[in-house]
Amino acid sequence: MKLRTFLSLFFIIFFLKVNAQSNSKEVLFTVGDEPVYTSEFLRVYNKNLDLVQDESQKDVDEYLKLFTNYKLKLKEAEALGLNKKPSYLRELSNYKTQLAKSFMKDSKVTDALVEEAYERISYDVNANHILVKLPSNANPKDTLVAYNNIMKLRERALKEGFEKVRAEVHNGQTIYGEKLGYFSGFKMVYNFETAAFNTAIGDISQPFRTQFGYHIVNVLDKRKSRGERTVAHIMLVDKKGDTTYNPEVRIQEIYKKINQGEDFESLAKQFSDDKSSASKGGMLSPFSGGQLSAQEFEDVAFGLKNIGDVSEPFKTNYGWHIVKLYDKKPIPEFEAIKSELIEKVKRDDRSKLIDEALVNKLKKHYDIIDNQTALSYFESILNDDYFKRTWQLPTNFAADKPLVKIGNKQFSYTDFGDYLIKTQRNPTQKAPYESIISDKYESFLNDNLIKYHEDNLEDENEEFAYIVDEYRDGLLLFELMETTIWNAAKTDSIGIQEYYKNNKENYVFPKRVDAVVASSQKQKTLKKVSKLLEKNMALDQIKSLVNSNDKIDVIFTSGIIDEEHQTLPKNFDFKKGISKIYKHNNAFVVVQVKNVLPETQKTFDEAKGSVISDYQNFKEENWIKELSEKYKVVVNQEALQNVKAQIKNQ
Template identity: 25%
Template sequence: MLDIMRENASGWIVKILFAIIIIVFVFAFGMSGLDTSNDPVLATVNDRIITRAEFEDAFQRAAEGLRKANPNVTSAQLQDPQFKQLVLNELINSRLLLEEAERLGISASDEEVFAAITRQSIFWNAEDKFDRNIYQAALRSIRMTPAQFEANFRNEYIAGKVKDMVRSTGNATEEQTRELYNWVGEEVTIDYIETSPRQFVDAIDVTDEEIRQFYTENESRFMVPEQASIRYLTFTPKALATYQEVTDEEIKAYYDANADNLVQREEVNARHILVMTKDSDTESVQKEARNKIDRIYKKAKAGEDFAELAKTYSEGPSASNGGALGWFGRGAMVPEFEEAAFATPKGEVSEPIKTQFGWHIIYVDDRKDPESKSLEYVKDQIAQAIAEEKAAEVISDMLDQSMDRLVSGMDLEAIADELGLLAVTSRPMPESSLPQAFGMTPEAAQVIMAIPAGEAHQTPLAIDGGYMLLEKVEDIPAAPMELDQVKQVIINAITTEKATEKAKAAADEILAKLSSPEGAKELADRIKTSEQFSRQGVVPGLGRNVKLAKAVFDSDGTTWLSESYVMPSGSIIVAKLHERIAAPEEMWEQQKDTWIEQASRNYQTEALTAFMTDLRKEANIVIARPDLLN
């Protein structure tokens, strides 16, 4: 299970994995309440069976729970074989744990089971006491009888005893935890010499033959995907607003009724520098992030160019733009960020602030104070709002009239002419561009691509704010771009590649020189010393390189590292350990209990994982119907 979590750490599955586990174990564990005597067998675990009905019931309960917990989960994601395998794995694990409980003589009395159920807070009333009415209502909502649920809960409770027994072997000692703390909290600085490919760009020549060869070998990189051009009628308040008549009297009445809301809101134009952290990060990582933002803050307060600092140090998506966020009003940012931004005067830098994304400092480029707007200033805005209100009232009628004509065989141009609308023909677009262009779902974009050229889609497609009717004008198959169109891109790519090779060769020459006292002396003025960094490998001012960090932490510092390293900026460095900084003693004394608790949880998880892995290795597990997982 942990392996699956690691492999899918950036995908949707890991975001909902714990919900799956909870639902499967609480509401589907064992499924002993089902009558499955005549049902096909999906899998066997030693001499215990898992039936198709049992799996499907567990799967449906898991899917229902996930939809409630995450409404954005799609049907396609729920039908993913990997999701189904997760549900089946939990059912297999339940069989193995119950079998092990029998072998060890572990059981649960009726009194134990009932007492455990009454401790479940989901069945408590406002007075924090078990309420049988709430209990029965909860079971009805998941279509289970008390007998079914209690039988399943008994299995869960017994399995929990086995897991608790295994976890009890994984408690960490203070000595073990201190060793872990020292390892995690240790930091280093490096001496390094940097070589940049930019130094060699002007000396690079790219021949026509090299361009042609690169184009041929990388043709797939220059493919224009399949595209489609469509003709469409849009039925949204914004699209139909242009056909609505709005009088000056209506505009004046609207202005008088909404004068208090028609004000220039307070806004700021700001930049920020972000050092990313998560609540789940270790204390050492959190401390490193805070120290880094403090160092950057000092540079900014000392007058260094904020935009350049953002380009160098920020870990947010706006770093390449010098941290620029543009104009924004209240409600656009998370509360902590908003409060600091609006409290910072124009031309000044905020103190470091913490949000869910990490540590920030903010520079305010400009501000707009709130002020009332005149009728003349907002006249067009009001007219558009009134027109959209009127349009919203006629959307259904206009769409019905259009559908009647479409079903009768009229094309969109003719429908538009008859109803006084405008049919628009789009430029050719790939499937990936359609959702953003029209505010539709990816599934709707797939529908559009599947329509044959010259045919209309016979039902409206939902888009942001309303619907559209459409017909396919043209299909354009995928094809490679002409060489002339991508020639400069190829030249840039070859130039970068050659410049990097030269920079790498120069770095290797530097490394060779540093092995002799004479060479080291010659290069002494090029040696820089970094700020301290942790095993995560984020070197301040250079970026993240985990391989470099591992080599430095493994080094004794007597010699330069045996190879050069390419950094995220593209520069190449040779490096050597400069100094080790031990994890702070005072922090250990402050956080010792927390570290021991966390280390014990980690060891307990590892112990349980190893235990389940061994059970599965020794078990005879047969998936009789793998087709049900595809």
């Protein structure tokens, strides 16, 4: 897909924020009879300015073309009724629900929990514990018995020693005494983690409760976490079908050159098969323990002690490697992993604290007033049938009395009464009526506060509304492009074949050579190699003359090589024979060209992927012309000049 088309989809789907009800009503252009406002264009332009790689797209006129094309497509999508498709509406609804979750949190509470989480993942705790099991819905009598038991065990542990008591009382059924080893933040339930991190080394915690029961923890040690490493590597992979190439032999040759003092980065650029890192001297992004899929690689990287240390060659499922250590950190910087921590906090037990903070905030926002009169009324009509799950509202029930108002929505006694009937199906421990009504009303109020806020979030939160709008239009555009261009182009076999015939000159193999490339740090050595190649000496013989078991001066690469290959200099002269010696990637190379393979025409099957992509772009360009005729675009030139002046002065 061409850059212009890609950029059009990219900024629309991910960054476009549409707000037709803008404060500024200056019309920049119309599509058909539908106005598009200056403020909308400026917001989109400024939002995406730093993301645009092609300088031409920063030109206002060029950007306006993309924007008008986008509006034309949306106009067509609505005309085709794609915005009414059940699948589209369902996808949009699901997205809004998921997005709302990230907006319906108390940011101050979240930030505090995230900072705490960062502090805790900075350390590992080694601890043992004793647990007295207790169901989360246990009655008060059983809860008191469990609490007394854990208190007695703590008193014993303080006198007799934690390990002795732990080993004696463990039965694997009602009491557990376990060695936990080292763990960090997010590895245990939140209450357990908090108790462990807040207990000093050597101490035994006070009893605390989780969903599993009552615990005491004995903290044995605390240490800094394993941290983060930054390394570079040289990787060689097995080339299937090439019986002359042995990656294990070559990696050992490269390792000898490193030990001889040759530059690691230069060797990575010349020989590493990891194309994503070779051009950067083999440098990889920083990683922490457990992040990599290759455990062998991670163990070697963390085993390097000093900056600059280089590993011996080793093998993983990906190939053969040599690793060099560039940096090591205790843990990543807070800002680098903040977003990851936020997501973990939201999925963790910590989220309950965030939910509580949200509810308290919404109560203030909607000015919720306690209705004690209503709660007293419901206490008076409750009876023991509720514990049998057969309770019903009385015949003289005050159904229409107002209970609580959230925003513009009034809830009545009926709403809470129905909630009580519905929730009596859940197991309910026998408790005072006052306690039951209080707990049920709190749940009822919290659920409805959150639901009302979510349902009205677009009206109450401008940023949320913008993001929903951008997704709404991006999804609609995807539906349109898929049905109108992408799928149609893929299935139009006759059209694709015809396009290939009319544009065959665009589908050719580049110039290539059948060659042997010799690489060395020493120009003098390559002069010797050059003379031996002129004599057509076999490569094995040349290797035996210029290399030895203890020293590798030259590495050879042979086969069909194109002009973009990493071993060839950019200014290489494609002609048969022995080349001059070139300086390349901080080393020297000489090339024996056995045969020059000129540009050759690709068959349709060889070029099919590129042809389909180009054909899609071709169809889209013609389609845009048709839409321009169908929906006339009229630009307000005065408004456009104002836009340009405003952007120029930014």
